[in-house]
Amino acid sequence: MKLEYVLFGFGILFCLAGVGYLAAEYVKNLSEVGKLISLLLTVAMFAFLSKYFEDIGW
Amino acid sequence: MATRHRNLFLYLTLLCFFGLITIFIVDGYMGIYDTLYITAGEREQKIEFETGEPGERFWSAGVNRGEKAFFRYEVDNRQFSSHTAQVEVSVWRMQEKVLDILSQPLAADSFAKAQLEWVIDPSQLLPGDAPPEQGYEYTVKIKRGELERNVILFISPAPYVPKPPLPVR
Numbered sequence: 001m002k003l004e005y006v007l008f009g010f011g012i013l014f015c016l017a018g019v020g021y022l023a024a025e026y027v028k029n030l031s032e033v034g035k036l037i038s039l040l041l042t043v044a045m046f047a048f049l050s051k052y053f054e055d056i057g058w
Numbered sequence: 059m060a061t062r063h064r065n066l067f068l069y070l071t072l073l074c075f076f077g078l079i080t081i082f083i084v085d086g087y088m089g090i091y092d093t094l095y096i097t098a099g100e101r102e103q104k105i106e107f108e109t110g111e112p113g114e115r116f117w118s119a120g121v122n123r124g125e126k127a128f129f130r131y132e133v134d135n136r137q138f139s140s141h142t143a144q145v146e147v148s149v150w151r152m153q154e155k156v157l158d159i160l161s162q163p164l165a166a167d168s169f170a171k172a173q174l175e176w177v178i179d180p181s182q183l184l185p186g187d188a189p190p191e192q193g194y195e196y197t198v199k200i201k202r203g204e205l206e207r208n209v210i211l212f213i214s215p216a217p218y219v220p221k222p223p224l225p226v227r
Binding site: 018033044 | 064071074077078081082085086087091108109
């Protein structure tokens with residue numbers, strides 16, 4: 001069970017690192033619509049992730 | 059049922075994540091990006107046209123009088139198809155063309171770069187009666203297909219050299 005949490009932790013870390021890298025490198029090239037959709041997707045992603053953690057009892 | 063419901067949020071999270079990655083790749087990375095490198099006075103200036111503020115149409119560079127400005131125009135084709143366009147470079151002042159620099163096709167394969175180089179000598183641009191203490195501004199127009207890039211080139215005045223004192227008689 002604990003190993004699962006560690007793996008989840010790594011997964012989340014890699015996701016955040018990946019998005020952070022892409023954001024730092026390529027956000028300047030995004031169009032206005034692309035920026036807006038990215039913002040909405042980021043908010044939705046964290047909302048769903050929070051809901052998931054809430055459901056598993058965190 | 060509860061597990062499926064719980065996993066639904068995880069799948070939605072992953073969906074959003076991959077959506078983000080897709081937008082960054084398709085909208086942020088893919089495309090054609092042009093960059094201009096200007097070397098003048100032993101300094102290289104890099105102008106990334108695509109990453110400028112929205113609505114920004116002019117960029118500027120400077121060159122000392124008596125020196126030359128070396129330009130390198132690079133097109134980075136991040137598309138699955140090759141890109142070919144006619145590039146025309148000219149120098150303008152007060153809406154009038156002063157000098158044609160070059161006009162030649164530029165071809166970049168898919169996910170490859172292509173570049174053009176040219177040199178601008180301020181002495182070719184300045185009028186014959188230009189006072190040395192006056193600076194001049196010219197517009198370097200780079201036209202690639204339908205796209206036009208404008209860079210203001212400032213030619214700085216000649217450094218002031220004091221005249222030697224007259225000999226006392």
